Amino acid sequence: xxxxxxxxxxxxxxxxxxxxxxxxxxxxxxxxxxxxxxxxxxxxxxxxxxxxxxxxxxxxxxxxxxxxxxxxxxxxxxxxxxxxxxxxxxxxxxxxxxxxxxxxxxxxxxxxxxxxxxxxxxxxxxxxxxxxxxxxxxxxxxxxxxxxx
Numbered sequence: 001x002x003x004x005x006x007x008x009x010x011x012x013x014x015x016x017x018x019x020x021x022x023x024x025x026x027x028x029x030x031x032x033x034x035x036x037x038x039x040x041x042x043x044x045x046x047x048x049x050x051x052x053x054x055x056x057x058x059x060x061x062x063x064x065x066x067x068x069x070x071x072x073x074x075x076x077x078x079x080x081x082x083x084x085x086x087x088x089x090x091x092x093x094x095x096x097x098x099x100x101x102x103x104x105x106x107x108x109x110x111x112x113x114x115x116x117x118x119x120x121x122x123x124x125x126x127x128x129x130x131x132x133x134x135x136x137x138x139x140x141x142x143x144x145x146x147x148x149x
Contacts, residue, residue, distance in 0.1 A: 002112030003114070005112075007108075008107075008109070010105075016108065017089065023090050030049040034048065035082065039118065040073060043103060048116045052116060060073050080098060107123075108121060
C-alpha cells in the first residue's frame with residue numbers, strides 16, 4: 001500500500017507534512033486517523049493507519065503476557081503509541097518525546113513500508129541505507145531464501 005521515500009522537514013512545532021500523494025489514500029482508508037509509535041529495533045518511528053494499528057495491537061494482545069519479548073513489544077509499541085490525525089494541511093504532530101527517543105531533529109525521511117510508514121532522521125536513514133548496500137545486514141532468514149526481485 002505505501003511505498004517510496006520522501007525527504008521532508010519538520011516545522012518549528014515538530015509537525016510533518018504528509019506528501020499529497022499519500023493523503024487521499026490515508027483519508028479513504030482511515031479518514032486521516034493514524035497512530036505513531038517507536039520501532040522495536042531500528043532508530044525510527046512507525047506510522048500506522050488506524051485499521052492497521054488495531055490489527056497489530058490485536059496480534060500483540062494474543063501473545064503470552066508472561067513472555068519477556070511480549071512485554072517488550074507492549075512497552076515499546078503500545079506504550080509509546082500516540083493517536084494523531086491529519087490536519088487540514090495534511091500535517092501530523094510528532095511529539096517531542098518520540099522525536100528525542102529516535103534522534104529526529106528537523107530533516108527526516110518518510111519511507112513507505114507496505115502497510116505502514118517509517119519516519120527516520122535523514123542522516124540515520126542514509127547511514128542505514130549505506131550499511132545495507134555494503135552488506136552490513138543480518139543473514140537472510142530461511143523463509144526468505146527463495147525471494148527474487
